[in-house]
Amino acid sequence: TIGQNRDDRTTGQNLDQQGAETIGQTRDRLSFAVRLVETTNNPSGLQLVSSYQTNRVGDPMDLVALAQQIQKGEEFVKANACNRLTVIADQIRYLQEQARKVLEDAKKDADLHHAACNVVKKPGNMYYLYMRESGQRYFSILSPQDWGPGCPHKFLGAYKLQHDMSWTPLDEVEKRDTEVGLMEKLLNQQAALPSSTEPNFQGLLQ
Structure with missing residues (x-):
């Protein structure tokens, strides 16, 4: 029985040691991923009484939270980049369609001139x-x-x-005349505005 108790204590100590090593390894991996601020024993040339309190990592769960925050930040950055690329892709498709229409209109106009x-x-x-x-x-x-x-x-x-x-x-003359009249009105309004270094869109939405 005494030998069995000794074995149990030894097993428990080994488990505790393995657990501590596992926690330490996990903390080391998290520290590598999180990139903590560099430490020094002489900040601004002043010798610290105890650098442990200022340089210690603290609760391992703090490292987990920091790692999760970094991962979340990366996910948001990727999502924002994807959203912006989607907008750019839509703009490219729109410009391609506009370019196609311009070429078709130019061909039609040239054909009529002939x-x-x-x-x-x-x-x-x-x-x-x-x-x-x-x-x-x-x-x-x-x-x-x-x-x-x-x-x-x-x-x-x-x-x-x-x-x-x-x-x-x-059948498109009335619409085109309206658009041309609106553009001429906007040009006249902008020409009548006083000079300014700031952009002025007065009247554009009216």
Whole structure:
């Protein structure tokens, strides 16, 4: 019985020692991951009476909390980066779509400028596109209503020539004129504002 008690005490001591070693190893790993502030026995040239109180690690759970905080910080950084990249990706897709539309509009405008016309085209006027039996397309200043029942050729559409030499279909003219008027109004308002080093958006949302 005495020998058994001695063995039990030895086993308990070994377990305690193993537990202490495990805690120490865990604390060492956490200390390596957490990156604690460097310690010194002579802060600002003053000799400490006891550096243990200022340099000791303290409760191992403090290291766990610090490690968890670092991990959480890394997770937030990654999440924020992903969110920003998602916004950038959406902007890239939007710009790609806008670029595609610009190219399509440019091709359409160039194609209309190549249509035959016997008059000098002036920005701000409406022109009416027709096609002959031969397949030739041409612009005229006469609308189908002007021709009446005797319209000689197939009517393809009506377009307004803008001041930037782009073409606007008849069904979009009112919308385009409204947009142009709004832009001109904003330009006039900005030109009338006093000079300032700060950005001024007065009237942009009205």
